[in-house]
Amino acid sequence: MKIKSLADLRKIKDEVQEKIKLRELGENAENHVQIKVAMATCGIAAGAKDSMNYLIAELDSRGIDAIVTQTGCMGFCYAEPTIEVIKPGKEPVIFGFVTREKAKEIIDEYIIKGELIDGVIPVNYKTIEEQ
Amino acid sequence: MADYKMHILVCGGTGCRASQAEQIVKNFKQELAQKSLDKEIKVVTTGCFGFCEKGPVVKIIPDNTFYTQVTPQDVTDIVEEHFIKGRPLKRLLYHNPKNEFSVTSAKNIDFYKKQVRIALRNCGFINPENIEEYIARDGYAALGMALTEMTPEQAIQLVKDSGLRGRGGGGFPTGLKWEITRKVQNSQKYVVCNADEGDPGAFMDRSILEGDPHSIIEAMAICGYCIGASNGLVYIRAEYPLAIHRLKIALNQAKEYGLLGKDIMGTGFNFDIEIRYGAGAFVCGEETALIHSMEGSRGEPTFKPPFPSVSGYQGKPTNVNNVETFANIPVIFNKGAEWFNKIGTEKSRGTKVFALAGKVNNVGLIEVPMGTTLREVIFDIGGGIRGGKRFKAVQTGGPSGGCLTEKHLDTPIDYDNLILAGSMMGSGGMIVMDEDDCMVSIAKFYLEFTLDESCGKCTPCRIGNKRLFELLEKITQGKGTMQDLDRLRMLSNVIKDTSLCGLGQTSPNPVLSTLDNFYHEYVAHVNSKTCPAGQCKALLKYEVDAEMCTGCTLCFRNCPVGAITGEKKMPHYINQSLCIKCGVCYDKCKFKAISIV
Amino acid sequence: MMNTIQLKIDNKELEVPKGTTILDAAKRNGIHIPTLCHMKLHDMNIENKPGGCRVCVVDVKGRRNLAPACVTEAENGMEIDTHSMRVINARRTLTELIISDHPFECLTCAKSGNCELQQLAHDMGIREIHFEGDKSTYRKDTSPAIIRDPDKCIMCRRCEMMCNKIQTVGVLSAINRGFMAVVSPPFEENLDHSVCTYCGQCVAVCPTGALTEVDHTPAVIRALSDPTKTVIVQTAPAVRAALGEEFGLEPGTLVTGKMAAALRRLGFHFVFDTDFAADLTIMEEGTELLDRLQRHLNGDQTVKLPILTSCCPAWVKFFEHQFPTMIDIPSSAKSPQQMFGAIAKTYFAQKQNINRNDLVVVSIMPCLAKKYECSREEFSHDGNPDVDFALSTRELAALIKLANIDFHALPDEDFDHPLGESTGAGVIFGTTGGVIEAAVRTAYELQTGKTLQRINFEELRGMEGIRDATIDFDGLPIRIGIAHGLGNARQLLEDIKSGKSHYHAIEIMSCPGGCIGGGGQPYHHSNSEILKARQKALYSEDEAKTLRKSHENPYIIKLYEEFLGKPMSHKAHQLLHTGYFDRSTTFVEED
């Protein structure tokens, strides 16, 4: 793969960008949408893995730079799968019963438009990190 | 490719590899394959993360979970907990020593909080053996920009505007150096990268070459374009096998991609790089000595002028910069001089990498903006002094630098302030000492190093440093006189004033700075024949306090020479004629029953 | 625009050409800055300035540290203080440091009185060494000609520079580093294990007693006081032009007559002259040249040209080591010293009816390699050497002083016969260009059968390292090359090797200036004017002689008549010619 011009270099850059995109997002997490999927036994049993895969694929196809990570049980086992969404500069919001459909709605309404939708678990808590 | 949801970054720096990092990578790959996660999770060997104290380190992306002191056996647990159960493996998380809380994200670790990583931007981030990862991080864009959009003069102006100064020690403005070399008329010129890091306790150049070799290649090519050279040479220590290995891979990749060689990016610019090996001589960090060494001779410095920019390698104009200086170049082109200018202090722009070591909690490689104070570095980033001991001094600039004390802690670090304080930036070694360190011994340690490394060409360095060392030895043996202290200072000043090269001119700095800041310790050695820090063997004796001794036999069992006797549960006794004063008993005793008198 | 700059040294306003060092700027204006490692032979392209000893440091206003005057270029507007308190303190401390790592053996050191470190300590007024400590010590080394005492090495690197840059012999190199750094032959072995040519230029420039000559004086004194021995002496041409310096005479003062007188006072039974043997050398070498030339002109493809002179033993050893494939090119004629020895122990011994074992031949040489040459096995007969001992000019001076001879009060005396008579051609053997000029004078007349109209060949004279000239041998142009200094010789040899050489004859002398600059001469202390004065002296002695062509020397004619027959006769071959050895290193497989 010989680079014969600056344009070639840029082309390669675009091609290989994906390789480290995840890491660049991670490095600037606070500037991006962060989604944490509860993936303890209860979550996995309720289909959290499928929801997570869907979220990653969907966000990617829409070109939204988001960081989807897994986390342990959030303590809302009754509402699995649960996810926490943190938009830059916003308080974290937890959604319950996140199926594929729900996930689509969360992307459409909350992440893109910023409108809150049903299914928010109203809880007075800090981020999972500090638990 | 894009299917990877997570990356596992494993530090592949020399320090972590020494602790089986390669096995960790292997185990991860195996374990992930077994759990069918290998399509989702990618394992990447990266350059050094800097946090060597806690190595080997593993970072999980994108959640930034930071695992420390990982062993190959821990891999199963990490996979099980982190990836299957989705929760961080608590036992391997970093524990904040201040409050004992564990910290998950690398970003929340004090060690990283105040750091600004420019030269180290890709270390611990990309796979250094993969040029594409470098390109993805804007790699070679700076070279492309310089070649296609700028004249050499414009490019040099950019470097000048950035205010970048040489990171190898002297702090000479980089842009100016390039300009001087450019102006010398000659059809053959050379770009040399000085990677002969010799300062014991500094390893930033090695880390950069191991973690981000392409940034050096790119910067050298830019420099070549600017000064009108089409040959580059990297002079690297033979003791750095991993850095050499990765640099070779990077050179081959760059050639394969047409980023080195003829007609780079179709601009007609040719540039190639060769490797030359050092062979263990600190003085070869001095540019004239380095050039003689590259020519296959003894690495003896010669008088400047002529400077290498006029007559260097093979008598041709040669521009020598060190690794860290080069590492800054591509970023400056990508982000602009103004951006770089905003970081640091007025006369020292940008950041500086330090190898923080010694008696701090967090030993490692750090990068901070110029102007950060020593206190921030040692206490915030470094996490303070180990074992709750008292801070005593910090040596910056390695054997060429000086020992700074409590009163210098709030000095913003930059070239000029360090010189004013009696030390220097040097290559960026930073050794922290605590109350147990004898400053006379420290001065002696550095002198011994200089003595070993002096090339022997000029009188003051060859004989003067020997005499300085002998005076210090006399003092640490309790045989010194007050007149010796005066002699020490006088001789130091002459050596500084008359030595041929930087090595000799700075070699007395550890002596002078300790004389200035710890005169009382010298006086104690001379007048009361004591070593306040309890380090000088000739002046101390280990004794067992019979009242405190529980007869646990730990000292007896650990004494390497069998100098300790005593029955179980009875007070023990140290036979002074056998004792070699190694201090093992003192360290091992759990009851503080052994004292230094 | 004048290419000069202005500066102030010790408050004196000066103007010097651009590019002048501070040291030279000061010197031009009568300001003496002490130096130690620095050495410069003006107009001879020989300079050593590593900037290592730091003794010449001066205070340049506005500079952070002191500047070494020998390497720092003077700049416009500089203000320099050469003896501020700071400078004096530094200079004295440096001197003390050097002495602190130097044996305190001044009283017994061979270099005492000529030692530049001793002089410096004196000038600095050093009365006490404030720094005591370890001294760097190494094994001593002795060889047939040179003694090394590396403990006295001060790392000025002059010898290393001479050995590598000027002579390209490459025996001496700095080794180790730091406090243990010293100049040494490879593996710290003795010089006789090395490719050393014993040219003695290292000794000639060593500022201390680290390099000195092997002392043959005790052996000579022993021989002189042995009633069973007849002791004769020969003196090389360059000695008479330099010996006077040892007695305070102006460089270039000829002391031929006083020297002969002194030698007689010392008890030598016959005082002869190597110049006689020089004339003999011309007969043999000149004939050999003509012979090869004639064969060449007749189309003989096997004949080797150019012919190279072979009077200089250091040169001989040089090509034996470095150009072993070319050992058949130089003339097979022995050097004058050895021709003298061979004739003395045969012809002369027979005449005097002395057993050769009871005849002791001593030579006085400007050279250290001559000590080695007379020890070469092929120059002895049944273990008895043709020349027993070779004293340097310096040793002769010491011997004269030892024997309480007032040199200045001596009358001028003549050499003895038959081996003391010489022509002007023999005299100029002592300088570069002299041997070939002598050869040309004779070869021309032998070849053409005509008498030379012009005896002085100015085109062959001078101090240039490599010179060439074409001499018209009555229609036959003879191309001549001259090199002095082994580095220059190497260049000519490389040309021959690669077939580029177009010379018929080449004269080579190892020492810069020829024998007048030999390693056994009074120390020139880096003053090239001394060498020029000695050269001039030799030409003037030649000029003063009636006989100036070797073949006109009546005693040479007689020698051939009575003993040798004719040049290159069988007998001449036996006594006056020699062969050379391949001394290159070879490798054999380990058992």
Add this chain to the structure above:
Amino acid sequence: MPKIKLSEYATTTIKEVCASFNHNEGELINVLHQVQHKLGYLPAEVQELVAIELNIPVAKVYGVVTFYSFFTMLPQGENPISVCMGTACYVRGAEQVLDEFRRQLKIDVGETSADGKFSLNALRCVGACGLAPVVMVGDRVHGRVSPSDVKKILAECKDGCLTHN
């Protein structure tokens, strides 16, 4: 003609290495690196041949060999032990560790034990300052070594030797 003894292997190795650098004298240090790598050390005989192959005085080769600490004229032990004496290791007690090795092996720095099993060296910073004090045995790095660990490290080496045999 002085004759120098050298094994066929060494002769071939040196000639090959020098040829691979085009007999260029400027490559002397690279040549010495490779020759030492292949032959283990650089005895006088080896330097003589290197000098001839590069057409430089052997004095120069020796001057270079004795200048750089990486080059050695003595064969190394089966287990080359290097104690890092970088500053970071020094302040964390490397000197005591080195002393202990000296004591246990009864050899000094730069020497090889009589049985050829161990050689002891001090080196400057391997860059594993986080593990200070550091000891290297061959390529293996031992971190956070205390004087009392020395016996164990040596024993491990001896075991290693036994299993190798």
